[in-house]
Amino acid sequence: MAQVNIRDDEVDIVIGALHLDLTSFMEDWRAVFSRFHLIIVQDPDLKGDLKIPGGFSFDVYTKSDIESVVGSSSSSVVFSGYSCRYFGYLVSHKKYIISIDDDCTPAKDDKGELIDAVAQHITNLMTPATPFFFNTLYDPFRKGTDFVRGYPFSLRSGVQCGLSCGLWLNLADYDAPTQALKPGQRNSRFVDAVLTVPARAMLPVSGINIGFDRELVGPAMVPAFRLAKEGKFRWETVEDIWSGMCVKVICDHLGYGVKSGLPYVWRNERGNAVESLKKEWEGVKLMEEVVPFFQSMRLSQGAVTAEDCVIEMAAAVKERLEPLDPVFARASEAMVEWVKLWKVVTSRLSNFAA
Amino acid sequence: MAQVNIRDDEVDIVIGALHLDLTSFMEDWRAVFSRFHLIIVQDPDLKGDLKIPGGFSFDVYTKSDIESVVGSSSSSVVFSGYSCRYFGYLVSHKKYIISIDDDCTPAKDDKGELIDAVAQHITNLMTPATPFFFNTLYDPFRKGTDFVRGYPFSLRSGVQCGLSCGLWLNLADYDAPTQALKPGQRNSRFVDAVLTVPARAMLPVSGINIGFDRELVGPAMVPAFRLAKEGKFRWETVEDIWSGMCVKVICDHLGYGVKSGLPYVWRNERGNAVESLKKEWEGVKLMEEVVPFFQSMRLSQGAVTAEDCVIEMAAAVKERLEPLDPVFARASEAMVEWVKLWKVVTSRLSNFAA
Numbered sequence: 130m131a132q133v134n135i136r137d138d139e140v141d142i143v144i145g146a147l148h149l150d151l152t153s154f155m156e157d158w159r160a161v162f163s164r165f166h167l168i169i170v171q172d173p174d175l176k177g178d179l180k181i182p183g184g185f186s187f188d189v190y191t192k193s194d195i196e197s198v199v200g201s202s203s204s205s206v207v208f209s210g211y212s213c214r215y216f217g218y219l220v221s222h223k224k225y226i227i228s229i230d231d232d233c234t235p236a237k238d239d240k241g242e243l244i245d246a247v248a249q250h251i252t253n254l255m256t257p258a259t260p261f262f263f264n265t266l267y268d269p270f271r272k273g274t275d276f277v278r279g280y281p282f283s284l285r286s287g288v289q290c291g292l293s294c295g296l297w298l299n300l301a302d303y304d305a306p307t308q309a310l311k312p313g314q315r316n317s318r319f320v321d322a323v324l325t326v327p328a329r330a331m332l333p334v335s336g337i338n339i340g341f342d343r344e345l346v347g348p349a350m351v352p353a354f355r356l357a358k359e360g361k362f363r364w365e366t367v368e369d370i371w372s373g374m375c376v377k378v379i380c381d382h383l384g385y386g387v388k389s390g391l392p393y394v395w396r397n398e399r400g401n402a403v404e405s406l407k408k409e410w411e412g413v414k415l416m417e418e419v420v421p422f423f424q425s426m427r428l429s430q431g432a433v434t435a436e437d438c439v440i441e442m443a444a445a446v447k448e449r450l451e452p453l454d455p456v457f458a459r460a461s462e463a464m465v466e467w468v469k470l471w472k473v474v475t476s477r478l479s480n481f482a483a
Numbered sequence: 484m485a486q487v488n489i490r491d492d493e494v495d496i497v498i499g500a501l502h503l504d505l506t507s508f509m510e511d512w513r514a515v516f517s518r519f520h521l522i523i524v525q526d527p528d529l530k531g532d533l534k535i536p537g538g539f540s541f542d543v544y545t546k547s548d549i550e551s552v553v554g555s556s557s558s559s560v561v562f563s564g565y566s567c568r569y570f571g572y573l574v575s576h577k578k579y580i581i582s583i584d585d586d587c588t589p590a591k592d593d594k595g596e597l598i599d600a601v602a603q604h605i606t607n608l609m610t611p612a613t614p615f616f617f618n619t620l621y622d623p624f625r626k627g628t629d630f631v632r633g634y635p636f637s638l639r640s641g642v643q644c645g646l647s648c649g650l651w652l653n654l655a656d657y658d659a660p661t662q663a664l665k666p667g668q669r670n671s672r673f674v675d676a677v678l679t680v681p682a683r684a685m686l687p688v689s690g691i692n693i694g695f696d697r698e699l700v701g702p703a704m705v706p707a708f709r710l711a712k713e714g715k716f717r718w719e720t721v722e723d724i725w726s727g728m729c730v731k732v733i734c735d736h737l738g739y740g741v742k743s744g745l746p747y748v749w750r751n752e753r754g755n756a757v758e759s760l761k762k763e764w765e766g767v768k769l770m771e772e773v774v775p776f777f778q779s780m781r782l783s784q785g786a787v788t789a790e791d792c793v794i795e796m797a798a799a800v801k802e803r804l805e806p807l808d809p810v811f812a813r814a815s816e817a818m819v820e821w822v823k824l825w826k827v828v829t830s831r832l833s834n835f836a837a
Contacts, residue, residue, distance in 0.1 A: 239593065262774060263686035265648060265743050266655060267674060274670065278658040278717070279687030279724035281774045282767060294619060301620060304632040311629065318628070320621060322674045330681030332617035333633030363632070370633035389619050413636060420616060420635045 133255040135248065141223040142247065143168045145214035147231055147361060150180040157234040159184070161245050165227075168217035170195075172361075174209045190216055198474065205462040206470060210359060211336065211366050212352035218343065219470060222478045225254055226347070227340045230363070233394040236298045239319045249392035250293045250340030253323055257287025258386020260328040267322040267390070291346040291385035292376050295338035296320075300396040302335045304413055305364040308402035323390035328381045331424055334373020337363060338394045341376070345385055348435040348471045349375045353463040354419075357456060358408040362400035367412040367419075371460065374423040379438040382428040418453055422446070436468050443468075487609040489602065495577040496601065497522045499568035501585055501715060504534040511588040513538070515599050519581075522571040524549075526715075528563045544570055552828065559816040560824060564713060565690065565720050566706035572697065573824060576832045579608055580701070581694045584717070587748040590652045593673045603746035604647045604694030607677055611641025612740020614682040621676040621744070645700040645739035646730050649692035650674075654750040656689045658767055659718040662756035677744035682735045685778055688727020691717060692748045695730070699739055702789040702825045703729045707817040708773075710765050711810060716754035721766040721773075725814065728777040733792040736782040772807055776800070790822050797822075 142165050144151070151169070155162070167187035171179055173195055181187065195208050195216050208216045214228050227250050236244050256270040262284050269276045269285070276285050301316035308314075326332050341350060354371030380387050426445060432438045443464035450457035496519050498505070505523070509516070521541035525533055527549055535541065549562050549570050562570045568582050581604050589597050610624040616638050623630045623639070630639050655670035662668075680686050695704060708725030734741050780799060786792045797818035804811035 261778075263680050263684050263743070265650060265686055265689070266670065273668065273672065275655070275657055275661050275665065275668065277687050278656050278661075278689065279721060279727075279770060280658075281770045283771055284774075296619060301629070302632050303629055304634075307629050307632075314627065314629065316620065316628065318675060320674060320676045321672060322676060324678075326617050327681050327684030329683050330617050332619055333631050335619070335632065367633060373633075389617070416633060416635045417637055420638075424615075 133252050135251045137164055139224045140165050140251065141168050141221040141226050143170065143214050143217035143221065143226055143228040144231055145211055146171045146179055147175065147210070149175060149177045151231065152180055152182050154231050155182050155185060161235060161247050165247065168221055170213040170217045172210055172213045190220065199470065204466060205459050206352060206466050207355055208352065210361055212355070212368050215350065215352040218347060218350050219474050221343060224342060224344050225251060225340060226343050228336065229394060230337045232397050232399050233338060234397065236393040236395040239321060244392050246295060246338065246392040246394055250295060253293035253388045254290050254340055254342050256290070258290040258325040258388055259284065259287045260325050260386045263327055267324045271323065289342070289345060289385050290388055291342050291380045292387045293340040294334050294387065294389040295392045295394060296390065297337060297396045298393050300398060302337060302363060305402050305405040306413060308364055309406055312402065319393060320390065323388050325386045325388050331374055331377055331420060332389060333370050334376065336369030337396065338392070346376050346379060346435050348439055348468055349379045351375060351439060351464055351467045353460040353467065355459065356408065356411050358411060360405060360408050362405055364402060365405050365408045367415070371419065375439065375442060378423055378426050378428070378442065379435050382432065382438060415454065415456065418450060422450055436471065439464050439468050487606050489605045491518055493578045494519050494605065495522050495575040495580050497524065497568050497571035497575065497580055497582040498585060499565055500525045500533055501529065501564070503529060503531045505585065506534055506536050508585050509536050509539060515589060515601050519601065522575055524567040524571045526564060526567045544574065553824065558820060559813050560706060560820050561709055562706065564715055566709070566722055569704065569706040572701060572704050573828050575697060578696060578698050579605060579694060580697050582690065583748060584691045586751050586753050587692060588751065590747040590749040593675060598746050600649060600692065600746035600748055604649065607647035607742045608644050608694055608696050610644070612644040612679040612742055613638065613641045614679050614740045617681055621678045625677065643696070643699060643739050644742055645696050645734045646741045647694040648688050648741065648743045649746045649748060650744065651691060651750045652747050654752060656691060656717060659756050659759040660767060662718055663760055666756065673747060674744065677742050679740045679742050685728055685731055685774060686743060687724050688730065690723030691750065692746070700730050700733060700789050702793055702822055703733045705729060705793060705818055705821040707814040707821065709813065712765060714759060716759055718756060719759050721769070725773065729793065729796060732777055732780050732782065732796065733789050736786065736792060769808065769810065772804060776804055790825065793818050793822050
């Protein structure tokens with residue numbers, strides 16, 4: 130699987146800590162994580178000190194670190210709950226980011242072998258993507274496969290991959306209504322494939338288990354879409370769905386790819402879906418407006434960087450979505466502010482490096 | 484897997500016979516094929532009588548049957564080689580068609596169980612498709628799975644499926660250059676998934692192992708694109724790639740879906756790829772024009788049936804592709820003539836039924 134050479138200094142693993150005791154999480158991932166640098170961002174709503182086992186290279190960021198960068202608490206960019214990880218995306222200066230929820234453990238493949246999720250994400254990101262024609266045998270750059278008959282040769286070099294979306298075994302990433310309706314349903318099917326999601330097709334990106342090329346699409350990984358009653362369970366959030374569609378629109382515009390499939394992680398049980406229903410319906414309802422918006426979003430030729438694209442999208446959100454629900458006004462503001470933050474932090478880091 | 488009830492009288496299995504002796508092929512498929520009616524079309528270039536074992540319900544169509552329907556031999560619709568199966572599509576009056584190349588045998592799944600390719604195609608065709616938003620856990624209508632968080636509820640009922648494209652184990656469907664470059668490469672990876680190829684994404688449909696809803700898309704399964712040096716090996720043909728893109732454009736326009744993935748069939752060794760190179764390069768080169776044509780094809784609101792759509796596409800082929808290569812002139816003519824044939828044969832069959 131890992132057909133690429135990973136340089137340790139090109140990768141940051143970003144963990145949003147929603148629990149104080151990370152011991153069992155970190156021990157479960159030790160074999161996979163220990164050679165890389167970790168950025169651990171403590172949910173600013175979480176009081177107390179994190180418990181992290183020894184033998185890892187990491188930096189921890191807490192509420193006070195966040196405030197020192199973001200400044201006033203009246204900012205529309207909010208790093209609480211699952212969104213705390215976005216602060217890690219901001220302060221990293223590595224090319225590749227891998228982020229995995231702290232209720233996940235390594236999964237096993239169909240042969241019973243432990244899956245190295247980091248290696249698979251990096252392979253996905255370092256090998257080309259093929260968004261402009263669908264290859265029926267999935268990833269043509271995987272060992273033992275190729276482009277099938279009829280695939281144009283001019284498209285076979287592919288394009289750079291911006292985002293790698295991994296999947297989940299056991300507890301699947303359903304919304305609260307689905308989870309409440311089918312409380313016993315678990316995902317046990319290991320599908321041994323990675324594919325490029327075709328250009329102009331939107332997908333529900335889950336932030337549970339992702340990797341991305343920070344240089345290509347980092348500014349689009351924006352914590353913009355915060356529900357009024359956002360909770361601390363995945364099914365009570367849609368921030369990742371929103372930023373995922375931002376990335377997809379930008380990749381389509383700039384000519385990068387988004388992959389979905391391997392690697393899997395194992396998701397452990399958490400939360401009460403029925404209790405969450407009252408929060409999650411808000412997200413479910415808003416998707417009916419959000420999806421057509423991103424599907425029809427077309428960026429101008431003047432937008433040549435991810436930053437440009439996010440700013441253009443923020444203006445479109447303001448114009449087309451803000452009249453529908455106040456949640457969109459804040460999303461638009463957060464997108465603009467995020468790009469400002471990104472530029473400030475990036476220039477600080479490059480001054481520091483120089 | 485087979486979660487749907489298949490009515491035997493709704494299905495025709497169409498076999499293009501490129502060999503006289505079908506004994507081992509039919510015996511290999513007996514458990515899967517024997518409850519259905521078979522339409523066996525003998526390649527008109529193949530002299531002699533077919534050898535077909537007992538215990539099947541079938542009709543055989545030969546060169547003289549083809550001529551009695553198509554009339555003069557100056558027709559631009561040609562049913563020789565792999566294209567002979569299209570005659571079966573024309574004379575069937577069933578809702579669903581399954582077609583499998585006569586060099587394939589049933590494959591085994593990852594648990595070693597024989598795959599019922601017909602049941603899987605019918606399941607794919609009878610359950611909804613989801614072309615307007617990508618579901619990261621693949622087919623949401625499969626037992627044990629669902630739509631993931633963020634998937635709009637308004638799109639969850641899905642749309643009708645027009646075409647089901649199955650895959651191949653052992654000899655994969657590469658073109659002659661790829662096959663010649665990697666003569667030892669075999670596909671051994673069983674990917675346990677069916678997915679809807681998103682709207683507006685084109686794919687290289689292979690005719691080796693397909694099922695389709697004849698009522699929805701039958702007229703688009705057109706034997707239009709015949710290479711000057713077309714041969715009797717799959718890698719020397721592109722007729723299926725062309726008709727597959729016709730179907731995909733039509734499904735996108737009329738709001739149907741195209742699925743890809745399961746079922747697999749096992750493809751046996753045949754032919755010499757290096758020998759075929761001189762023929763296949765023609766197809767490979769033409770794809771560079773064909774793919775952008777179909778990608779940019781937009782049908783008018785007036786085109787409300789598959790027949791209408793094929794006629795509109797034929798006009799566009801004439802206008803945009805004919806100047807590039809004479810092979811396209813014949814393709815355009817064949818598309819128009821095919822729709823005429825389809826209407827004549829269909830009305831004859833319905834008169835016969837009445």
